[in-house]
Amino acid sequence: MKNLLKQWNQLSLVKRIIIGLIVGIILALIAPEAAKPIAIFGSLFVGALKAVAPILVFFLVMAAISQHRSGHKTNMKSIVVLYLLGTFLAGLVAVVASFIFPVALKLGEGVESISPPGGVVEVLKALLMNVVDNPVNALSRANYIGILAWALLLGLALKNVPDTTKTMIGNFSDALSQVVRWVISFAPLGIMGLVFDTIATQGIGSLLNYGQLLLVLLGCMLFMALVVNPIITFIGIRQNPYPLVFKCLKDSGITAFFTRSSAANIPVNMTLCEELGLDKDNYSVSIPLGATVNMAGAAITISVLTLAAVHTLGIQVDIGTALILSILSAVSACGASGVAGGSLLLIPLACSLFGIPNDVAMQVVGVGFVVGVIQDSAETALNSSTDALFTAVAEFTQWRKEGKEIIITKKK
Template sequence: MTELLKQWNQLSLVKRIIIGLITGIILAITVPNVAKPISIFGSLFVGALKAVAPILVLFLVMSAISQHKKGQKTNMKSIIVLYLLGTFLAGLVAVVASFMFPVTLKLGAGAGIENLTPPRGVVEVLKSLLMNIVDNPVKALANANYIGILVWALLLGLALKNASESTKTMISNISDALSQVVKWVINFAPFGIMGLVFDTIATNGIKVLQDYVQLLFLLVGCMVFMALVVNPIITFISIRQNPYPLVLKCLKDSGITAFFTRSSAANIPVNMNLCGKLGLDKDTYSVSIPLGATINMSGAAITISVLTLAAVNTLGIKVDIGTALILSLLSAISACGASGVAGGSLLLVPLACSLFRIPNDVAMQVVGVGFIVGVIQDSCETALNSSTDVLFTAISEFAQWRKEGKKIVIPKK
């Protein structure tokens, strides 16, 4: 048994995750009733990540800000620009793809969405974000309100700049201890993903998606195009070398985990760990990664645009180029506020539909369709969002390295 555990630990995390993935699929297809208890592994894994992520972010950001020296360079401005640019381009890609490959929907009663209330406009989305900023810190931690956590971490970090070195050391030690806890949780990923995959297939099956294959192809196709075409172009412009080693590294180490956890917030510790492996500045990524989980929403922009134009096509509404561009911008702005709205990106679809005066009851049926395809759509959306957080953080710093003449090396393991 000891030798078996040693061989297991010598395998790379990705290989162990693949083993867990295949095992979950086989068990779900062959013995779904007998193996039902293993689904608890998935709940435990996601629960552990969600539990440690808020307090980790609080102490990481607080430690980074409190120990930041005056004149020390960070790349936050360029990272924020990349986040916003990527989200807008994602919305634009989705609009262009929807014109090239128009899809229509089979609208009916949206099961399970009767009690959901979408925001009434962009103002309401922005108001929700502002209210999250002034949230009670204890409540923000309990509810994983990362906007509120970030603001409190920044304020406390600034206030602690003049604190004694022993106090700063204590905060740094707590941050390091929490990072170690995260590493332990991540090592549980293969079993957690086995449970998640088993539960998804055993509960929903694949048949539920058959009526929406074309819509799924459009959604996933746009996300793949962003991940493997648009993001590499942005990366090449920034670092002037082959972008794919870095892009694929981010997709492998961050995207795979995010695909199964379906939570950018839960994937924050994974992204922090990856940034450390890439040799990035902790002062920067301890702030940029939690911020990215809030405003870097390329996948959400794609979901909002594609589902909205699918509704438009279903109702036979004609859309001109100007309105399409406005939709791209609106979906990008709405996506940035997705984390502040219950239900995420899907509940922002009625907001975009209002641009075309689509009745709210019809728009909510579109949300119902979104929940059906969400088995695949939400996983791909989260994988794109989360992996791009690391990618944009990395290329911003690597671009600075290139100017300084430093060699950029992407670790293979």
């Protein structure tokens, strides 16, 4: 047994995750009732990540800002520009794909007990209110906008305190990072439980009626991940972008696909950025920020499902309105929560652009929840892996300008 555990620990985390994934699928197919208790591993894993992520982000950002050296360059402007550009391009890709491959939906009864935002102004107001949220409440509710705001303010206030205080804050940050590494080491068990629970309880039969819709959604996300993002990466680093793109998809996208939460994947992205040798002053802020505003997958979901409703209802859409939809979906996506299914409740905002009544829009949201087994997983994988990718691109671009060598390290 000891030798078996030793050999297991010598495998890379990705290989162990793949093994856990295969075991989860097999158990869900051959013994869904007998193996039902293993689903708890998935809940425990995601719960542990969600529990530690808010306080980790709080201390990481506060430590990074308080210990920031005057004159030390950061790439936050470049990262934010990349986030916004990627989200807008994702919405544009989805609009173009929806025109080329129009999808019709089967709309039936409305979806009850779901309250979407009333408009873009309401979304923006909610974002601003989250900024001034009570810090304790922000930590308990995992309100990352509020956590970032308070961590930035406290970090600035602590810049002139004695070094001993800064060291203590840094020690807390390092200790929380170690806790996260311990939690992530249980990822194979967690993902085994997650995939087992998904297949055993929901199956894939319900997805067959929405095959074309899923193909358009997943096709757009793959196009962003494998074509648009590599082009953006190449423009920045001026070398083959795919080693970096594939590393981010492998190390971040796989876990995000199964946790279905950008917030829960923040610790994973932090570890990835550290392995890439990026500046902690940058990624300790950009990664949690990306989990909130870098929502390419959400922009795709909003645009595709909205235009599917438009096509179903026979509404004519001109190029100008389609462009406005791309912008609206990008803005709305930035207001999507970093939890499973967060983007679906913003579909009525986009539907309102075409005069689609709320009860019909909520039926589209219902369709989104049906295909969400796959759609939301792929959306989160794109969103979260792109957080790490664009953070790396911004810094590697700076390295290139300074004549430094860019090396994509391999996981040990």
